[in-house]
Amino acid sequence: MTQAESREGTDSLPGTSPEATRIPRKRDAEATQKRILSSAKHEFAMSGLGGARVDVIAEKAEANKRMIYHYFGSKEALFTKVLEEAYGDLYEAERKLKLDHLEPKVALERFVRFTWNYYLENPDFITLVNSENLHKGVHLESSDVLKSVSKNRLHMLENLLVRGQKSGVFRSGIDAMQLHISIAALGYYYLTNRYTGSIVFRCDLMAPEMLKKRIEFNVDSIIRIVSA
Amino acid sequence: MTQAESREGTDSLPGTSPEATRIPRKRDAEATQKRILSSAKHEFAMSGLGGARVDVIAEKAEANKRMIYHYFGSKEALFTKVLEEAYGDLYEAERKLKLDHLEPKVALERFVRFTWNYYLENPDFITLVNSENLHKGVHLESSDVLKSVSKNRLHMLENLLVRGQKSGVFRSGIDAMQLHISIAALGYYYLTNRYTGSIVFRCDLMAPEMLKKRIEFNVDSIIRIVSA
DNA sequence: TTCATATGTAAATATCTTGTTACTTATGGG
């Protein structure tokens, strides 16, 4: 089956020819790039950088391999772009949280829940990050995009800690980076290792009641860690 | 060129010929299997299941591809065996800890430090587990070996918690599985994401003083989580 | 309209990769 034919199922003809001839795609560079990025994100997340196939990415994007190389240069450059977008999305969602006006303890709890929910709702993020770390971070280490978006990453949490310390609900001397890492860790580890974890512990770690147990345990843990 | 001829370039005949003759490897099935397993563990850890190459595994094992298929059947079966061994090694090291006679708090701290050190000294374990989870646990879900070695995995920690609760140092109502997962998570996440983490936080997470900071933070966190 | 160029398609290429096959050699039991 030709690629032109492969599209005929979903579309019909714009006027001229009666039988199912190919409908040339409307030229839309931006849309094509978006479809490729979205498809790549999914494939890279599912199979890792090494396991993902350029052919499959192109096919799922309803685009052509040639377009991938045209727009992104190489499989690895595409992977880099996907990673940058994934980090950008997370950070943007974080920024939207607006925790500054909330009571420190409430704000911290909300941040813990947000982090957990983000991982849960964006499972791609975790596998993408895992894949990049398997490759020792080579795709992001020279990424100005990541460096830019990750600037002042700890600002919000630092403010939160200072506010809480001043009001006496948090103890002093808490390292914001260590806490930030811990908040991520408690959720991330559970979810990334959900398959082996379910085997080892002989239960379905993704069952709704188990997920609920986990997030409540995490919230409680983080609060205990910072409490005065 | 025949297959026999193809070897004559590097080697000459044993005994009959005077100059540097080939030394045929001593036949030792067990040793060869061990070399293959060790090499495979390293390659799978370095590149993941998909990224590892059977040829490279054979070469690094100073063995032959044929031997891999002879002894293990397939790349995936070899991967399964490597995983089973990796889990077995961790669990055996855990069993050697002998925490029963220690004061609960001291014992728990020792367990947290053990877990951290094990990940630090066996970085292969983390990437192997990551790789298996990328593959949704398919290689271990039917592994009787893993099911066998992971039996009563929470026993030690449960005993510890009960002892601590009885003596009043630990609070009651702590879920041993959640705690176990958290102890692993705080170390595992930091180490598996050390590359992207170092970029995002603009510091070398693997620098000795940073590692020290992390383990001390983790020990303190776990103690706070369980304290009465 | 005309034409340069951005966008898109199909096929080729060169290299890799897993698993197999045909073959060689060491080992140990009779």
Place this chain on the structure above:
DNA sequence: CCCATAAGTAACAAGATATTTACATATGAA
């Protein structure tokens, strides 16, 4: 010793795979 068999080697086959090339078509500016 003799020889069946376990252990080991090299080359091959079939199918993937990333990237490139040759070509086609839509678009918009002149």
